[in-house]
Amino acid sequence: MTLMSDSDVIIIGGGILGASLAFELTKESIRVQLIDRSSVGREGSGATAGNLHIQAVHTRRPGQVIALDNVRLLPLQIAASRLWDDAEQELPEDIELRRTGGLTVAESELQGEEILLKRRHEIEAGIPGEILSSDEARRLLPELGDSVQLAEYCPLDGYVNPLKVTPAWMRAAIRQGLTLRTHDEVLNISKVSSSWIVKTKNGQFTCSKLVIVAGPWMDDILSMVGVSIRMNPVAIQMHLTERLAPRLPFLVQHIAEGMSIKQVSAGQIMIGGGWPAQYLALGETSDISVESMTGNLSQAVRILPFLQKVRLLRSWSGALGATADEMPIIGEVPGAEGLFVAGGTYAFTFAPLWAKTLLNLILKRVPAVDVSDLGIGRLMNASGSQRAGDNRNG
Amino acid sequence: MNVDDVASDDEIRQVTPLIVNGRKYEAYVGESLLGFFFENNILSTSINLVTEEARFAVCGMGICSECEMVDENGLILRICQTRIRQNMTLTSRGA
């Protein structure tokens, strides 16, 4: 017997974007159903480092070809920053949010100039921060290696425990009326007049607004409504050490190379930065690359030499739903009224911002930030701009 | 990579000082650390990183990680898989 039900909004994807959006929608008493093929926060949202990037991000992961436009992201980052403080207040569970700040380091004069340039952009965007000489940086963090020549400290950087935040948002949404369907796969989507009909393994569900926040599966799901886009997902690695007594109070990043290091609440040191796993196996484990591991860890040891004696406990990979231009995606799908998407890079940092933005777009209010250039239209193939739900051409 | 033997044939069975958590003992080079601990009533090897309980070896075969101790070079050893060598100093991991 198949289930049938009607909601205002159906969300496809149970990661941090789906959970935070469900929370915002149900807060306004909107009837929401969320569907995920596995369990909550299982994919990228569970595998990520959980960093909250507020100072300008580095433009390239190791192996990344196209540089992202980090200046464009700055006003979005400062907006997200404020919302993370709200999130901590609103959620009853401890999500281990830490806003102790972050350092970005440079090891050469050229890299130092990149930091100075980025600082100028941040000042324009209203992001607080300070430039530190190598001595000042070492006074702030005595653990820093000798090769650090210049650094920037931004007090708003931080992190949150990815394993706690997605379930926390989801549980809060459930208390506000969310219907959650995990381990359920979407088979088919169609449109009948102004309603979307989502067919899954377990039933058929209708809604007036449909949101796809399915990470690297975004293109798969969109193809069900006749929208053709290309995602360039990649699997990136994270490395985790044994527990240590507290000694690293900030996030430490590198301006040039993919490197982010922090000590999490449990005392373990997490080392990442976007180094690629061997390949991407969607929905399965993507094998760890030894070269990426040694590369990432060598950098880490150069910047924080105490890591030499610290033991690596585990490594893992997670899928990043990146696009060709390495930028975020957010907005209503052109030619498909009532269909919204969000995803792309830095989705974790932007999660509460995308949640509020989608909420506003769904309710036809003006969003607080301008995201018109981040719509999915830029990724749609020429032939993909047929009207969504129009099944005549298959 | 050359595998250095823990002790040459001449050194085996020589008496050597062995310091465990600051207390000095006398031991034979090449003997079993686990056996030595038992005989000398040293009933704790590591301090649990979360609960701070004193723990001792459980499995005797390198699985449980509760016999971990830090040697004089700062290396973490599993004493159930380590033999006594010259002038060894051991401190509980997690202490």
Place this chain on the structure above:
Amino acid sequence: MASESRLRGRYSEMKATNHVVIVGGGPAGLAAAETLARSGVLVTIIDENPDLGGQYYRRRTKGTTDQLGDYRIDGTHLINSVKKLGCTVLTDSYVWGISNDKHSLLVENSLVGKSSRVSFDYLIVASGGHEIHYPFSNWQSTKVMTPGMLSRLVTIDAIEPIGRRAILVGSGPFLLAVASHLIDSGVAVDGVFEVTRPYRVTKFSIFALFFPGKCLLFLHYRFKLLKNGVKLAQGSRLRSVQDSGDGIIATFDNKSGGESVLVESQLLGVGYGFRPNSELLEALNVTREEPTIFGHFYPKVDRFGRTSQANVFAVGEVSGIEGFKSAIFGGVLSGERILRDIKGSQGLKSALITWVHQLRSIYEEAFAKFLKKLYQFDLEDFPNLDSGVLLCRCEGIYASELDGVLSQSESDMAYVKSETRIGMGLCQGRMCGTALNILVKKKCPKFVSSGFSVRMPFRPVTIGSVIELESVGTRDDIDV
């Protein structure tokens, strides 16, 4: 002669290209090494201990041997043979990962804390197994250990037995063997407490007659226990251990109700059989059997130990058949099979050896299956845990943490782990993984038993050791 020169040609070709790496220096690994090295194959055998032997053939140190003589001298002979035949022996060496191309192992020497790559053309995984645990109140007492550790302390490390007392708890024929070792050494055994009921005469017992040698061994153990007044209890579930002065008080109950039993002793050896050290096999992604109810994975292997990957073999405890005899047969069979691969058919003598070993290994496997049935668990042998019982030893997580999580109707291992942190500590779930499977299965019948996912490093290694790999080349080196 044409055949001779063909053989020589093959030999030199083989010498230049075929390197067999054996992980694990116990009976299985040693038997394989001997078989291969005797025919001139390049062999490297890697073991994390200071000497070869594994658990069953663990060597006494020189001092102990001088005082008390050797122990299981056939182990010494086998090890000496392997060394004399020219195998490269890497001791104090732990395999913690594999290269991207899956043709090399990442190995750390724990004495110096440095890693290197060891390449292989053939890999024999003989990494053995470790004891299964189930928590009880005050499980973390320093007087609690595995039966294996108790046995090793007494027989190998030769601790002073007079005045020591111990009890054996858990499940499996291993408890009887260890009790026997302890009695022989002079340790007082205050009882053997088996949680299942294998020592009853039932219709199934008749199958024991197929294995007369094993029956005799069992009777030998049984009489030894009787002669020494050692109680053999069945259906006993260990619930708690209290430290009491220099000793302990263990409390047992029975799944069908009845009074608790209290037993005084000094040391407690508890274990419920063995689970495989299968990390390397899982990382290589060989095809697996369906997971057991405890979430243990065994590789799918043929009679010679070959896995789904033609150049990877799994033998001994890690492949699921217990017992040192099976391990040796498995080692010989894998060695013979690899020899046939690289050198062609080895002649009549080799064929005969192979046949005989296959038959013997079939016999041992049949016995192993009989034992599994005899010592079969049901979920009620494992009691629900009180909230104060420590479940994840490394991370200090108590059984009560599971309650909230288990109320979800669908739980899988990854979910339970991410919600509770169970299995995220230093032992990466080796101590608590089985118990977690049992506890979740009891509460959620739909739960699919599974191990924790395996990731590199299989055991913690220093970051300094890992980055060594960037500068060190491949150890392809063994120039003959």
